Structure formats: C-alpha cells, structure tokens
Amino acid sequence: MNANVQDVVVLLGDSITEFGWDPHGLAQRLAQAYARKFDVINRGFAGYNSEWVIPVFEQFFAKSQDQAHLPKVQLLAIWFGANDACFPHEPQHVPLDVFTTNLSKLVNYVKSPDSLYYSPSTRVVLITPPPLYLKQWNEYLAGVGEEPQGRSLDSSHRYAEAVKEVGKKEGVPVVDAWTGIWEAAGKVEEALRKYLKDGLHPNANGYAVVYDGLLKAIGESYPEIHPEALQSVFARFDEVLASQNLSKTLIKRNAFVTK
C-alpha cells in the first residue's frame, strides 16, 4: 500500500482530538508509542459535535467492500461531548438523547454486521469529555475578543456520564477523561488549570491523564494491540545486526507477534 504498510489507530473527535498533535498531546503520545507498529490518524475536527461528524464519518471510513486492500483500522477512539454539552442556545449544542444516539450510531457503524461500514477488525473505545472550567474558558474568550459561552462543569459532567452509559449499552470500553482529570485536580475547580490550557482543552498534564487512561483501557480490553504487545513491522536494528540473511530479515512482518 502506498506508504501504508502499517495498520492504523484512528482518533475521531472535536478540537480536543485535533489539537492532539500538539507536543505532549494525545495523538503525539500515541504516535510515539505505536511508532513502526501502527500509524496514528487524527480525525479531530475543531468545533464539531457528534451530529456534524456523522456525514463526515460516512465519507472517511471505508465501506466494507473497500476495506480489504486498505490499512486496517485496529482501534477507533471516539471522543465527543465537549461541544455537544454547550447550552441549548449555542449552535454547537446537541440534546443529550441525540448525543447518545449519535455515539451509538458511530459505534455501530463499525461494529454492526448490518452496517455498510462494518469493520470486524476495528476495536472501539469511547472517551468522555474533560471537565469544563468556565472561569478559565471565559478568560480565554475575553482574551481573544470573543463573547462568553454557555457551557458549564455540570453540563460537561452530564455528557461524560452519558458516554459511560453508551459504553455499557454497546459493550465498549470507556476512558473516563472527565473523572480522571477531576480527581487529579482534587475535585477543586480552580485546580483544573493544572490540566486545562484554556478551561476547555487539555494541556500536557490533561492529555497525560487521558493517554494513561487509554493505554490502561487498551491493556484491559484489547491487550493484543497494546503497544508493548506488538512488534515493529520491519526488523529492529539489533535484529538487522544479528541477521545471517538480510533479505529475509528485512521482509515486512505482521505487527501482531505470532505465538
């Protein structure tokens, strides 16, 4: 495949996912952990909610009949809720029941044998939105000359809890970023500044909590794709050095180690 000899991890979400290419962001950390094993594909769309991403998903995820010769999506992480949880008068708002329906729809796009996008090789994980610190977010908005927004810690919590319900219903593991960051901050709003760069988006500390939670979830639910369980697709340097037959040693391998 065109430079795509590695299977992939797909991160689907809003700006919190898109900005994961920042140094110490979620995508950067995963790309480093999966280097030479899986490629990390960032499908984060700043500003989007679970509603707008549905037609987008239908265009970027291959239909079943087209998947055979394409890199397999070994893991799909779905991380929405931060924008959906805006108050009803905000354009990004998605009602809670529609939000959970959308998440179920995304999960079943790949998990349901009846779906056009059915992908039996794709493991799914859901991530809850982080806790929202309104004071810090409105400070940020004021700093860039924008109006305050209708968001709240409580609303982010309700959407996070809803993600956990979807996980239970669909039988999919959930990384509870909300609780992870909230507890790391000692359940004190002002202490959220240590984990959020602007009240809405995680900083390096916040992404670290989510990364650790994701790796833990992978280890528990999908241990076969934990980075430490995989081998590099092409031989490591020490294997090259020890090789008696370089042309054989340099043949592409499956990242999954054959037992």
Added chain:
Amino acid sequence: MNANVQDVVVLLGDSITEFGWDPHGLAQRLAQAYARKFDVINRGFAGYNSEWVIPVFEQFFAKSQDQAHLPKVQLLAIWFGANDACFPHEPQHVPLDVFTTNLSKLVNYVKSPDSLYYSPSTRVVLITPPPLYLKQWNEYLAGVGEEPQGRSLDSSHRYAEAVKEVGKKEGVPVVDAWTGIWEAAGKVEEALRKYLKDGLHPNANGYAVVYDGLLKAIGESYPEIHPEALQSVFARFDEVLASQNLSKTLIKRNAFVTK
C-alpha cells in the same frame, strides 16, 4: 478509503526520522502544520542506513498500478546519512559512492517513469544529516554502557555534502540540516549541544532548524503544498456555522484550493 481520506507526507529515514514523533520533533511539527490537510506518515527506521532501506521501500511504497485508490503521497522527504557516515569498520557504514547511488535510486523509484513505483504526484525533498558531535555522543554511549563508535563531524559533513550533490544531479531540493545546525551553533562544536540531545540526534532546537528549512524548501520548490496554501479537507468550524446547507458544506473537499 479506510480513514485515509487525506493525502500524505511520508518521512523516510533512520532514527532521526523515527524519533520525530517526540514532542517538538519533525514529524510532530509537520503533523500539527498539516492537520486536516495531509496525514504525516513516519517511515523512520532506527539504526538503518541507505542500503537496508532499499528493500524496505520496495515493500511499503505502492507500485504504480496500485496507487489509484490509495492516498496520494504528495511529499516524500528522504533523510539518510547519519548512520551511513559511520567509519568503515562499523556495521552501519555505507561507502560514499554507494550512499549517493542509493539516494539516487530512492529518488528515481518515484520520479522515473520507468520505475515500478513511479508516482507522478510525489514531490521529493532530500535532507542532509546533522553535524555529529562525537564527544557528546560518546558520553551518551558511555552512559548506557556501550562502546565508543567510529563517527566524526568531518564524516557527517562529507555525507551531507554528498546529499547536496545528489539533489543537484536529480533536480530535487535539499534541506541542508548539517549547515543549518552548524551555523546556528556558531560553527563551534561544543555549542552543538544546544541542538543535539546526544551528539547524534537533534533535540527540539535541532528539529526546529530542520522544520523551518523544510517549510522554506516546500514554499520555494512546491508552494502548492505549503500548509498555508491548502484548505482543510472537511469544512472549518466557521464555515459550518455560516452554512445554509449543512449536508453540502460537510462534503469532503480537495485539500488543494481550486482557483
């Protein structure tokens, strides 16, 4: 395509490329710059030289007849020389004439219409190896309990100059990482510590020099794929907000803006 709706930038090289997923590394910086436009695929192989990567290239880069339905490689950056420049008694050493032949071979794999891997959409750029600071590198090796290696600043310079010759011969732009870092260090060996993390691999400052040089080369030789010349494949948030027809606004676009 399976999560591969974006065209790609491929980074081909040794550990200096592989470690580009570090925070502030070359791959991380490019992934951030090209977010929602091109995906960045890291094909860095720690320890490898320009010889061992030939059979690897033949396995990961699609043959011409298979390219049509795969993400297009819009840019291929080739960055070797650091290991090739080891002294002749070291297993990674590649003689200078073989090194330049290998680089020409890699370039022509994609640029020659006679090649099985001919890819007319792929622009190529070469990067020279960074200056080697032997004192710092041997300190690093001693720290991890390994023997000193046969490398030198002078040898890294000769291989860097050879990359520039290949660029001229093949008509391909060259990012001169060697000179860029050497001049940034005021042409003082001890000052290379500011740009190298261990005498061999760039740190954040070193990668910044290379990233700036690469973006400059892209702007000069391939301005149509400079990140600022491209649009996001899916609509930006402000376009979504202003949309009168969401289903139309959310249709995938070409990253190249139609004039």
